[in-house]
Structure formats: structure tokens, C-alpha cells
Amino acid sequence: MFGLARTGMSVIRALTSAGARVFAWDDQERSRREATASGANLVPFSQWPWDRIRALILSPGVPLTHPTPHGVVTAARKAGVEIIGDLEIFGREIGYSSVNSAPVIAVTGTNGKSTTTALIGHILAACGYTAEVGGNIGKPVLDLSPPGSRTVYILEVSSYQIDLSPGLAPDVSVLTNVAPDHLDRHGSMANYVSAKCRLLEQARRMVCIGINDPNSAYIYARFAGAKVEAAPISIGKVIERGVFVLDGILYDSRRSPSLKIADLKEAKHLVGVHNWQNAALAYAATLELVKDAKSIGAAIASFPGLPHRMEDVGSIRNVRFINDSKATNADAAERALVCFDDIFWIAGGLAKAGGIESLSPQFSRVRKAYLIGDAAPNFAKTLQGVDCELCGDLNVAVAAAYRDARRSRASAPVVLFSPACASFDQFRDYEHRGEVYRALVAELIAPAREAS
Numbered sequence: 001m002f003g004l005a006r007t008g009m010s011v012i013r014a015l016t017s018a019g020a021r022v023f024a025w026d027d028q029e030r031s032r033r034e035a036t037a038s039g040a041n042l043v044p045f046s047q048w049p050w051d052r053i054r055a056l057i058l059s060p061g062v063p064l065t066h067p068t069p070h071g072v073v074t075a076a077r078k079a080g081v082e083i084i085g086d087l088e089i090f091g092r093e094i095g096y097s098s099v100n101s102a103p104v105i106a107v108t109g110t111n112g113k114s115t116t117t118a119l120i121g122h123i124l125a126a127c128g129y130t131a132e133v134g135g136n137i138g139k140p141v142l143d144l145s146p147p148g149s150r151t152v153y154i155l156e157v158s159s160y161q162i163d164l165s166p167g168l169a170p171d172v173s174v175l176t177n178v179a180p181d182h183l184d185r186h187g188s189m190a191n192y193v194s195a196k197c198r199l200l201e202q203a204r205r206m207v208c209i210g211i212n213d214p215n216s217a218y219i220y221a222r223f224a225g226a227k228v229e230a231a232p233i234s235i236g237k238v239i240e241r242g243v244f245v246l247d248g249i250l251y252d253s254r255r256s257p258s259l260k261i262a263d264l265k266e267a268k269h270l271v272g273v274h275n276w277q278n279a280a281l282a283y284a285a286t287l288e289l290v291k292d293a294k295s296i297g298a299a300i301a302s303f304p305g306l307p308h309r310m311e312d313v314g315s316i317r318n319v320r321f322i323n324d325s326k327a328t329n330a331d332a333a334e335r336a337l338v339c340f341d342d343i344f345w346i347a348g349g350l351a352k353a354g355g356i357e358s359l360s361p362q363f364s365r366v367r368k369a370y371l372i373g374d375a376a377p378n379f380a381k382t383l384q385g386v387d388c389e390l391c392g393d394l395n396v397a398v399a400a401a402y403r404d405a406r407r408s409r410a411s412a413p414v415v416l417f418s419p420a421c422a423s424f425d426q427f428r429d430y431e432h433r434g435e436v437y438r439a440l441v442a443e444l445i446a447p448a449r450e451a452s
Contacts, residue, residue, distance in 0.1 A: 003059020010140035085164030102147035109176025262297030269305030325434030349421030
């Protein structure tokens with residue numbers, strides 16, 4: 001096992017408990033220290049007995065192909081050792097034709113996959129299933145419970161994980177959307193799209209594909225008429241033999257005539273058209289199991305939402321604070337920007353390819369931008385015509401954004417933390433970043449409550 005973060009430790013626990021002899025290593029000394037009691041042999045990979053190793057289990061965070069393969073990958077290939085990930089172990093262990101069989105729904109995409117995955121789990125749990133949710137969200141897949149008679153596995157799957165899971169064959173594969181992301185790890189947009197396609201190609205029964213972006217529409221065209229059922233999902237446009245949303249109303253047109261399923265405006269924690277797409281995908285992915293469309297609609301309305309994704313973290317008088325730390329690229333940030341007017345926008349971090357140029361149609365919604373991290377100077381250049389303040393860090397940005405929002409004449413000002421960047425220049429990950437934002441807002445709210 002190479003890579004000893006959360007996924008790596010999960011793999012070691014699973015393999016050692018099954019009696020396997022595991023060699024493990026990580027480039028980070030801290031990770032190696034934390035793994036000393038794992039039961040694995042902590043040895044640099046250059047000293048592993050490659051002639052006796054059956055498989056290299058690679059953490060998804062370790063480069064497989066781009067920008068260059070990690071040294072452990074090169075060593076494994078030289079020795080003729082198979083390279084796989086934890087999802088591949090899961091796929092082989094669950095045994096689709098054995099007594100351990102349980103339905104698997106796998107969700108991928110550039111944005112929205114975490115919300116869609118969690119929403120599918122929520123729907124199934126509300127409808128009497130034992131929903132085991134994990135993968136790239138929550139629990140590592142090998143930490144999920146063994147299957148029972150009503151178990152369904154719902155897995156969020158990243159493009160990195162797809163590359164390491166050639167034999168994972170979900171019953172249902174879901175694609176939310178495809179926009180440029182992780183190109184440093186895939187080498188090109190074509191390679192990134194190809195990775196997403198593979199999870200759909202491996203589906204056994206059905207694929208559900210959001211078709212509002214050009215890349216996903218192209219992918220759906222490849223699957224229309226394929227051996228598995230392909231359900232297109234559209235927002236804002238009526239389609240035949242698919243699922244669509246018009247003005248917040250969810251319709252199913254896979255059978256004639258079209259059926260009105262639910263009013264998604266009643267789902268208080270699924271704000272915005274992007275979340276309506278997530279809801280439509282979750283509906284399509286669960287209908288064959290649940291059967292009752294109205295029960296699915298009721299479950300969607302009761303979804304509690306996910307942290308760090310358009311999360312309302314409080315208000316001070318008329319100033320509302322939104323935590324959208326999960327917006328790690330421009331496409332994700334746009335989904336938040338279109339939901340509000342009079343935005344006091346906190347953005348920045350470690351920029352992705354393309355920066356925020358694509359967001360220019362939404363700049364008119366921004367009353368002022370508060371820029372942090374490595375991307376701040378370049379973002380300021382892009383935000384032509386928008387008042388900007390270079391804040392450096394989140395602490396300064398939150399205080400400044402609240403100061404200006406409070407003084408503004410807007411009736412409903414929103415302090416929106418939607419970074420459009422990766423977090424690694426100043427934070428461990430997007431969750432750490434969102435937790436810091438939450439804490440800073442709480443510090444502002446506490447004295448305001450005492451004074452009221």
C-alpha cells in the first residue's frame with residue numbers, strides 16, 4: 001500500500017484483518033508515524049519484495065500518469081505488478097454473483113457528485129433501504145458495513161479512483177457534469193473526459209447523465225442505444241424519454257405521458273438550478289429500486305444538505321453568510337454566484353487552470369470581492385470593473401466583507417465564501433477551509449446575539 005492517509009489506512013485495516021501481509025509507505029514522515037501500529041510492514045518501496053507482491057494498492061492522491069508517474073508506479077510496472085485502488089478491491093470483494101451481492105450506485109462528475117451521492121443515500125434510507133454511503137465522500141469504501149438483505153452501496157467516485165478501478169461494475173453509474181478540472185493529473189481534457197466515461201462503460205444496468213454541459217451531452221450521445229438503459233437529465237428544457245426540471249418542477253418523461261414528480265422549490269437545502277440537477281439525477285438513479293416516485297419526491301424535500309456546499313451558516317440582521325468552501329473551481333463557484341444578488345464575495349486560494357475568466361457574466365452580481373491566497377493578484381486583474389480588496393487570509397476577508405455588507409444599502413446582502421480555488425496554499429483541504437469560515441462567522445454572530 002502506498003499512501004497512508006484515510007484511504008491507505010482503511011486498505012491496511014481491511015487487508016491485515018483478512019490475513020494478508022502488507023508492505024506500506026508514504027512520502028510524508030507524519031503519515032508514516034501515524035501508521036506505525038497498523039500491522040503493515042513500513043518499508044520504503046525501493047526495498048519491497050516486488051517479486052512476491054501481488055498488487056500495488058495506490059492512494060488516489062498519488063500520481064499514476066501525470067504530470068509524471070510516481071516512483072512507486074514505475075517500480076510496480078517494471079516488476080509487472082498490477083496497480084489498483086481500494087474501490088477495485090471492493091468491487092472484487094462484493095462479488096456481484098455471490099451471496100454477498102448488493103446493488104451499487106456510483107456517482108462521478110466534476111461538480112455536484114457529493115450532494116448527489118448523499119441525496120441518493122438519503123432517498124434510499126428514507127424509503128427503507130440500508131444505505132451505505134462512502135468512497136470519495138465520508139467513509140472509505142472498505143470501511144462500509146458488509147451487505148445485508150436491504151443494503152445498497154452508494155459511492156462517490158473521483159476520476160483518480162476510476163483510473164484505479166478497472167473492474168468496478170456498478171449497477172447504476174451517474175454522471176453529474178464535466179468541466180475542466182484536475183488537468184494536471186490527467187494531462188488533457190480528453191483524458192479527463194475518458195476517465196469519466198469509463199465508469200459509465202462499466203455500468204451493468206443503467207447510466208444517468210446530466211446533459212446540460214457540452215461534454216456530458218457528447219458522452220450521453222455515445223450511450224444512447226447502448227446495451228444498458230441511458231437516462232438523460234436536463235434542466236430548463238423538455239426532453240423525451242428522460243428526466244427534466246422546468247421552473248423548479250421535476251418531471252419524468254421516460255414513460256408517456258410526462259409525469260410531474262415534485263416541486264423542488266420545497267427542498268430548502270437544495271437551492272439553485274445545479275441542485276435541481278442533482279435532485280433529478282438522484283431521482284432517476286433510485287426509481288428502479290424504490291418504485292414509488294412520490295416517496296422519492298418527499299425524501300428529496302427532506303434532504304438536510306451537506307456542509308460546505310451552499311451552507312447557510314447564519315445571519316446578522318439582514319446580512320447572510322454562505323459557506324461554499326467545496327467550490328474548488330470556477331464552474332462550482334458559478335453555481336453559487338447565480339443564486340444571489342448583492343454578493344460580497346470571498347474568493348481565492350490555489351487557482352485552477354483558467355482561473356475565473358469564465359465567471360465574467362456573473363460579475364455584475366458582485367458588489368465587492370475579497371481576495372485571499374496565491375490567486376488573489378491574478379483574480380484582481382480578472383475582476384475588471386469590480387471593486388476588489390486584497391485581504392491575504394480568510395480572517396481579514398470575513399471581517400472586511402461583513403463590514404461592507406452591513407454598511408451597504410442592499411436589502412439582502414450575502415457574504416458568499418465560494419473560493420473557485422483549491423485550498424492547499426493555506427488549508428489542509430476544503431473541509432478545513434470551510435470550518436475556519438464557519439468559526440469566523442460564529443465569532444461575528446455571538447456578540448451580535450448578545451447585543452440583540
